[in-house]
Amino acid sequence: MxxxxxxxxxxxxxxxxxxxxxxxxxxxxxxxxxxxxxxxxxxxxxxxxxxxxxxxxxxxxxxxxxxxxxxxxxxxxxxxxxxxxxxxxxxxxxxxxxxxxxxxxxxxxxxxxxxxxxxxxxxxxxxxxxxxxxxxxxxITEQKKREEQWRTDLERVEVTENILDSLPQPVMVWDRQHIVVGINKAFVAMMGTSEDAILGRPAADLLESRFLASLQQAEQQVGVRERFIRIADPGSSQAAPAAYINRIGKTDRSFCVVTFASVDGAAHLLRPTIRAESRNAPGPAAHITSPLSPPQRQPQPATEPPREDSLRQRVVIASSDPIFLANAVGVLPQQASDRCIVHSPYELRAVIELARSMAMSIDLIITDRAMSVSREQLALDDTTRTLVADRNSVAERLTQHLQPRAATIAQTRSHPEGIVRAPKKTVEILVVEDNEVNQIVFSQILEGLGRSYKLAVNGADALAIWQAERPAIVLMDISLPDINGMDLCRLMRQRQRAGERRTAIIGVLVPAFDHDRGRCLDAGMDDVIVKPLSPDMIEQLLDRHLETHRHATA
CATH class of the missing domain: 3.30.450.20 (PAS domain)
Incomplete structure (x- = not known):
């Protein structure tokens, strides 16, 4: 038609x-x-x-x-x-x-x-x-302004908390329902328990009833007649005040602040219930002993064989220089160490605070010379060592500092009695990809093919995993956040030991960079594939290169 x-x-x-x-x-x-x-x-x-x-x-x-x-x-x-x-x-x-x-x-x-x-x-x-x-x-101009205001408010709150914690007088804050919402370190020490055991509890659980009644009566007058009201000790005839109370916040959302005059002589103003609960509760608080009773010998747990992982050192590397990071990370697998990488003093302080909150020790912090931060600024204890190096000397200096513990690891490996070893799984494929969507695509394809693999999101992680695992194949995106994929390939080829089996490095390109195929091969890559990816493409690629790898190692 x-x-x-x-x-x-x-x-x-x-x-x-x-x-x-x-x-x-x-x-x-x-x-x-x-x-x-x-x-x-x-x-x-x-x-x-x-x-x-x-x-x-x-x-x-x-x-x-x-x-x-x-x-x-x-x-x-x-x-x-x-x-x-x-x-x-x-x-x-x-x-x-x-x-x-x-x-x-x-x-x-x-x-x-x-x-x-x-x-x-x-x-x-x-x-x-x-x-x-x-x-x-x-x-997003307004969003950025709100984020900046939010950061400013957080800094202001942090400064306020630091000021309160530095006060020698115990301080507690309760809301309109008389629930404790804030305390300082002096109040925690006076209660003889942990911060978590205090926050969120009614004030009636913490304070003696007559003293609490005096506080609640004075609370009605705060902000009406006087800004601060002195609270007398109900069990003493002395004129000296036991505490002060004042109100903060807006009318519809106000809080009351109770400041004790001193730690000495305040024990009778507290209820003993919470301290008794702390002694009976499991965990670290159970080790608190009363001064009126003889200390009890704590039962020792049965000795377990030490894990080899517990002997590894924890190292924090602080630098924004990708070459410094690559040289530092490159020596860690041989020195039995775990590492964390940060790029600014702010991130470094955040990692230290996180480790401190988890009761986790950091053995060594190494920074480049551009990272101007001192031990005093980081509030480090004596158990954490610090080291400053440049990109050319960082590998040598790290090796010197970590070799004594590495020797201990080697000794435990040569005398394996009592060591519980974690099973090691062979990694066939290392995927170097910073894009989250592409990471999901690679994971789904490789898991569907039943292949063992690891993911690296930048060049430093990729180099560390490659040196530790020596996978048969590396699938490498050439546009990484810290180093060009072709430069990373050259670095891997330089560090490949003589007589060692050759890792197949496959460049992963987008159509716009298909003209870089020749540059990838010149950099030492064995093959190149172009996105979008498919299971059939990956399966044929892996079969071809894994077969070559098996023949080379046979």
């Missing part, structure tokens, strides 16, 4: 109407959400650009027309909105464009820009399997 010319015209009109309707719907969605949308095809040609894009970037409107190259649109954004506010040494126009075009070819990528209007704009890029790219743009 032949179509008439009128039918073709009707079809064209229908198609054009549908396209206009789709664009109108996208415009309405962007307008409702206060965002903008940019869609390009597999050749980086603009298919759709919402008019709201002009609210974020003041560029000529013709750059948003369908058929415009993405590179031309980005160039206009750089010229009109970005270049004027970049750092004193901004990247060149071509460097900036190359970086941005490459980011549009990553499966998922997020970047933040400051515009000439002093607004913070977030761009979320997605590249689909069919080659189409989507860029969602939103203004």
């Amino acid at each position: 032949h179509k008439q010319p009128g039918d073709r015209q009707t079809t064209d009109r229908t198609w054009a109407s549908a396209l206009v309707l789709e664009h109108s719907l996208l415009d309405a969605v962007c307008d409702a959400q206060g965002s903008a949308l940019l869609v390009v095809d597999s050749d980086d040609i603009i298919v759709y650009a919402s008019p709201q894009l002009l609210n974020f970037f003041e560029i000529p409107e013709f750059y948003l027309q369908a058929g415009t190259r993405l590179r031309d649109c980005l160039g206009a954004i750089y010229d009109h909105c970005i270049r004027a506010i970049l750092s004193p040494n901004p990247p060149s126009r071509e460097e900036w464009l190359a970086e941005r075009v490459a980011s549009h070819w990553r499966e998922r990528f997020e970047t933040l820009d400051r515009t000439v209007k002093k607004r913070t704009v977030r761009q979320l890029n997605r590249r689909l399997a069919n080659g189409f790219g989507i860029c969602a743009i939103s203004d």
Whole structure:
């Protein structure tokens, strides 16, 4: 059946109407959400650009027309909105464009820009399997301001807590239901129990009844007649006050602060119930003994054979230099050590506080010379050693500090009596991928094929796992956050010992970087695959290289 010319015209009109309707719907969605949308095809040609894009970037409107190259649109954004506010040494126009075009070819990528209007704009890029790219743009200036205010409030709260903890007088805070919501260290010491055993309990469980009644009576007058009210000791005729009470907060959400005059002589103002519960409760509080009774000998638990893992040292590496991190991490598997990597003094302090809260010791902290932080600033005890090195000497100095414990590990391995060894599973494949979506894809495929594997999210982790496990195959994304995949491959080849079996390193590229195939092979990679991935592709690749690996080791 032949179509008439009128039918073709009707079809064209229908198609054009549908396209206009789709664009109108996208415009309405962007307008409702206060965002903008940019869609390009597999050749980086603009298919759709919402008019709201002009609210974020003041560029000529013709750059948003369908058929415009993405590179031309980005160039206009750089010229009109970005270049004027970049750092004193901004990247060149071509460097900036190359970086941005490459980011549009990553499966998922997020970047933040400051515009000439002093607004913070977030761009979320997605590249689909069919080659189409989507860029969602939103203004997060107010969100950033709220986050900054939130951080400021947290710092203010932390300072307040530190001030309260430094006071020698015990302090407790209760809410309108007389539930204890805050205490300082002096109050915890006065109660002779843990902080968790106090917080959240009614004040009636902690304070003697007559003293509590005096506090509650004075609570009604706080803020009406006086700001502070002195509370006399109900069991003493002396005029000296036993405590002070005042109110803080707003009327609808107020709190009362009780400050004891001193620790001495306050024991009779407390109820003994909570301290008795602390002595009877299991765990660390059960070891508290009363001064009125002779100390009881605690039963010793049955001795268990030590695990070999318990002899490993805990090392924290603090640096933002990827070469420093790679050199430091490279020696740890041979020195029987576990490591944690941080990139700033703030992260370092957070790790130390976390370890302290978990009663976990840190054996060694090593930093580069750019990480200016002292032992006093970190509040370290004598059991934690610190070491400062540069990228060239970090491996040697780490080895010198860790060798004594490594010798102990070697001795326990040579005399295995009483050592409980954790079973070691052979790792066939190391996946080096920083994108969470791609990590899930690799995991599902490899688990479906029944292959043993480990994931690394950056070059430092990949190098450490590779040196410790020596997998048969490495599947490596070439765009990693800390080091280029090709440079990481060269580093692995340099550290491969003579006569050792060769690890097959496979580069994983996106279509936009398919031209890098030759560079990957020149860097020492054995093969290259291009996304999107499929189970059949991975299975054929693994079968081919694992068979070669088995023949090489036979």
